[in-house]
Amino acid sequence: EAQVTQNPRYLITVTGKKLTVTCSQNMNHEYMSWYRQDPGLGLRQIYYSMNVEVTDKGDVPEGYKVSRKEKRNFPLILESPSPNQTSLYFCASSSADRWLNTGELFFGEGSRLTVL
Amino acid sequence: QKEVEQNSGPLSVPEGAIASLNCTYSDRGSQSFFWYRQYSGKSPELIMSIYSNGDKEDGRFTAQLNKASQYVSLLIRDSQPSDSATYLCAVKYDTGFQKLVFGTGTRLLVSP
Numbered sequence: 001e002a003q004v005t006q007n008p009r010y011l012i013t014v015t016g017k018k019l020t021v022t023c024s025q026n027m028n029h030e031y032m033s034w035y036r037q038d039p040g041l042g043l044r045q046i047y048y049s050m051n052v053e054v055t056d057k058g059d060v061p062e063g064y065k066v067s068r069k070e071k072r073n074f075p076l077i078l079e080s081p082s083p084n085q086t087s088l089y090f091c092a093s094s095s096a097d098r099w100l101n102t103g104e105l106f107f108g109e110g111s112r113l114t115v116l
Numbered sequence: 117q118k119e120v121e122q123n124s125g126p127l128s129v130p131e132g133a134i135a136s137l138n139c140t141y142s143d144r145g146s147q148s149f150f151w152y153r154q155y156s157g158k159s160p161e162l163i164m165s166i167y168s169n170g171d172k173e174d175g176r177f178t179a180q181l182n183k184a185s186q187y188v189s190l191l192i193r194d195s196q197p198s199d200s201a202t203y204l205c206a207v208k209y210d211t212g213f214q215k216l217v218f219g220t221g222t223r224l225l226v227s228p
Contacts, residue, residue: 043204103150103216107159107160110159
């Protein structure tokens with residue numbers, strides 16, 4: 001089954017404790033992206049990657065890091081989480097061709113993060 | 117001005133009625149327009165895309181695009197309680213790296 005898998009789905013942590021949210025897709029997609037969703041602000045892009053070793057900032061990259069060492073994986077790293085990073089996070093992917101020609105994205109199930 | 121604007125709702129319609137959802141956007145070389153549906157606690161899923169002016173129909177859904185007026189709309193005919201969800205308008209801007217910008221969504225409630 002084609003899917004985008006995120007882990008963990010739910011996490012409660014404390015300020016300053018480094019954490020990683022993993023994202024893996026099995027569709028051989030080149031394009032991957034991270035979004036956060038907050039009430040009243042909608043989905044905002046954090047980082048994106050067009051392919052292995054190619055990443056760039058989205059609209060709200062502060063406090064986050066990413067890496068793309070393998071095509072299927074795109075982890076989101078919070079080096080020192082703060083309460084304002086409490087949010088619902090979505091990973092999304094698409095093939096390069098589909099992204100460039102249509103903009104369609106396939107989303108993971110989301111990871112709800114709470115930073116105390 | 118936000119790049120993509122939607123009324124947050126909720127928009128309440130009775131079962132069987134037509135639900136009309138609207139979205140306006142900033143014109144910055146935009147080229148592709150999408151409607152995603154998001155059930156509470158779930159991930160967004162694409163339900164319609166439209167790329168040129170006019171109407172595009174898919175089953176009970178019709179997307180309408182008017183680039184001159186910078187708006188996109190989604191009509192849902194014969195609304196069902198299962199259509200109750202938040203509908204996200206998204207616009208893909210062709211500025212440097214092609215960027216997909218989402219509106220904040222309109223919550224639709226369909227009552228039996």
